[in-house]
Amino acid sequence: MRKMLTIISNVLRGNASRNGAELVSEGARVVVSARTYADFTPQATFDIKATLTREEGLQYYRTMQTVRRMELKADQLYKQKIIRGFCHLYDGQEACAVGIESGINLSDHLITAYRAHGYTMTRGGTVREIMAELTGVALACKYQGKNELCVCLYGDGAANQGQIFETYNMASLWKLPCIFICENNKYGMGTSVERAAASTDYYKRGDFIPGLRVDGMDVLCVREATKFAADHCRSGKGPILMELQTYRYHGHSMSDPGISYRTREEIQEVRSKSDPISMLKDRMLSNNMASVEELKFATTDPEPPLDDLCNHIFYNEPPLEVRGTNPWSKLKSVS
Numbered sequence: 001m002r003k004m005l006t007i008i009s010n011v012l013r014g015n016a017s018r019n020g021a022e023l024v025s026e027g028a029r030v031v032v033s034a035r036t037y038a039d040f041t042p043q044a045t046f047d048i049k050a051t052l053t054r055e056e057g058l059q060y061y062r063t064m065q066t067v068r069r070m071e072l073k074a075d076q077l078y079k080q081k082i083i084r085g086f087c088h089l090y091d092g093q094e095a096c097a098v099g100i101e102s103g104i105n106l107s108d109h110l111i112t113a114y115r116a117h118g119y120t121m122t123r124g125g126t127v128r129e130i131m132a133e134l135t136g137v138a139l140a141c142k143y144q145g146k147n148e149l150c151v152c153l154y155g156d157g158a159a160n161q162g163q164i165f166e167t168y169n170m171a172s173l174w175k176l177p178c179i180f181i182c183e184n185n186k187y188g189m190g191t192s193v194e195r196a197a198a199s200t201d202y203y204k205r206g207d208f209i210p211g212l213r214v215d216g217m218d219v220l221c222v223r224e225a226t227k228f229a230a231d232h233c234r235s236g237k238g239p240i241l242m243e244l245q246t247y248r249y250h251g252h253s254m255s256d257p258g259i260s261y262r263t264r265e266e267i268q269e270v271r272s273k274s275d276p277i278s279m280l281k282d283r284m285l286s287n288n289m290a291s292v293e294e295l296k297f298a299t300t301d302p303e304p305p306l307d308d309l310c311n312h313i314f315y316n317e318p319p320l321e322v323r324g325t326n327p328w329s330k331l332k333s334v335s
Contacts, residue, residue, distance in 0.1 A: 040054055040288055040289050040290060040291075041054065041287055041288040041289050042054050042289075044283075044287040044289060046220060046283065048218070048220055048221055048224065049224065050220040050221075050223065050224045052220060052283070052284075052289075054284075054289045054290065056102070057280065057283070057284045057289050057290065058284075058290060058294075060098050060102065060219050060280060061277070061280055061281065061284070061290075061295060061297075062297070063094075063098050063121070063122060064094035064095065064098050064219065064276060064277050064280065065277060065297040066121060067090060067091070067094045067097065067098075067117065067118045067121050067122075068091050068094055068277060069297070070117065070121065071089045071090050071091040071117060071250075072091060074087060074089060074117070075087075075089060075091075075250060075254070078254045079254075086114075086253060086254075087253060087254040088114055088115040088117075088252065088253050089115070089117070089248070089249075089250040089254075090115055090116075090117045090118040090248070091248070091249045091250060092185070092246065092247045092248045092249040092250075092270070092271075092275075092276075093115070093118065093183060093185060093216065093246045093247070093248055093276075094118055094219075094276050094277065095216060095217055095218055095219040095221075095222055095246070095276035095280075096118070096181075096183055096216045096222055096244050096246050097118030097119050097121070097122050098118075098122060098219050098222075098223075099216075099218075099219040099220070099221065099222020099223040099225075099226060100151060100181065100222055100223075100226045101119075101122045101123065102219075102223045102226075103222070103223045103224070103225070103226025103227040103229075103230060104149070104151065104179075104226055104227075104230050105148075106123070107146075107148055108148050108149050108150070108151065108230070109137040109138075109141065109148065109149070109150040109151065110123060110150075110151045110153070111137065111150065111151065111152045111153060112153050113153050113154050113155055113158065113183070115155065115183075115248075116153075119153075137150040138150035138152075138171060138176040138177055138178035138239075139174065139176060141176070141177050142174070142175075142176055142177060147234060148177070149177040149178065149179060149230060149233040149234060150176075150177065150178045150179070151178075151179045151181060152167075152178060152179070152180050152181065153181045153182075153183060154180075154181075154182055154183070155182070155183055155184070155185065155188070156182060156183075156184040156185065156186070156187075156188060156193050156196070156197070156200075156202060157188030157189065157191075157196065159182050159184075159197070159202050159205065160196060160197055164205075165205075165207075167180075168180070168205075168206045168207060168209055168239070168241075169207070171209070171238065171239040172206070172207065172208045172209050172238060172239060174238075175236065175237070175238035175239075176238065176239055177233035177234065177236075177238075177239070178233065178239040178240075179226070179229045179230065179233060179239070179240055179241075179242060180206065180209070180239060180240070180241045180242070181241075181242045181243075181244060182202040182203070182241070182242070182243045182244065183216065183244050183246055184200075184202055184216070184243050184244060184245050184246065185246050185247050185248040186245075186247055186248075187248070187252070187261065187262065188252070189252045189253075189256070190252060190256060190260065190261045191261065192261065192262075201213075201243075202241075202243040203241055203242065203243035205241070206239070206241040209238070209239050209240060209241050210232070210240050210241070211240070211241035211242070211243065212225050212228070212229065212240070212241070212242045212243070213242075213243045213245065214242055214243065214244050214245065215244075215245060216244030216245050216246030217245075217246055217247065217274045217275070217276045217279065218276065218279060219276055219280055220280075220283075222244060225242060226242070229242055247270045247274070249267060249270075249271065281295055
């Protein structure tokens with residue numbers, strides 16, 4: 001049975017130790033029926049010390065569903081050889097991206113690992129942001145005094161690399177406002193964390209940096225932990241480390257079927273017991289915050305008009321006129 005999150009007392013008091021504090025869960029999941037309601041509860045408070053409004057819940061649910069469906073479509077297109085090159089999918093880890101984004105501000109900075117489709121969806125990438133990733137954003141945040149912070153994400157495989165520890169040292173030495181987040185999805189390219197690391201307590205690895213272990217399949221858990229970490233950084237206490245315990249449903253990349261080093265039964269068990277979208281859905285239904293019909297995602301939306309094929313090819317003013325790419329090029333369906 002899935003447990004609900006509790007933030008242990010020493011973390012709530014702001015006394016996260018050098019060895020880290022653990023965000024763990026208590027209480028059982030609630031099995032809900034598929035009833036609909038005329039009036040919905042606008043807000044609910046959960047055992048994880050978190051309050052969720054109906055609007056927030058619907059927003060989180062839509063974003064996670066969008067990421068999930070985007071990744072499943074990317075999987076399909078890659079297998080059809082429409083998408084080429086490297087393709088690292090994010091389905092199963094949606095609560096991490098949505099929870100982190102809801103716990104910080106859009107003016108804060110985000111540095112992702114290569115499994116970054118979810119964050120691209122929640123934030124949108126620009127050339128400037130990509131270049132900023134290479135030039136040390138957290139130092140600029142402190143230097144410019146804008147009360148901004150930087151979130152740096154990496155996986156359990158990258159956590160074993162030396163440059164991570166060099167970065168820990170610099171961030172701790174200069175008390176930089178940086179949240180290091182290890183998305184521990186249990187496997188590297190094809191190796192379980194137990195076979196790759198002498199210590200799998202990734203949240204304890206930051207020397208003189210406090211750490212939290214968080215249920216990365218619970219969007220509210222990630223949100224509350226991120227808020228706590230952001231407050232820690234903004235108060236001038238320096239960096240903090242978070243380990244999000246999550247799971248990827250697909251293989252490491254599209255060339256990896258993902259079942260040679262783990263069983264189909266293991267993947268299915270996670271899907272059935274710990275899926276981040278299903279858990280949010282159950283919470284909202286059991287607290288009368290939405291109906292089953294309302295949470296049926298985009299199954300009845302009409303197809304976009306054919307004219308939309310000409311939209312957004314150039315941003316605002318096209319630099320030159322290219323035949324067939326401007327909104328004046330009206331298309332007609334022959335079906």
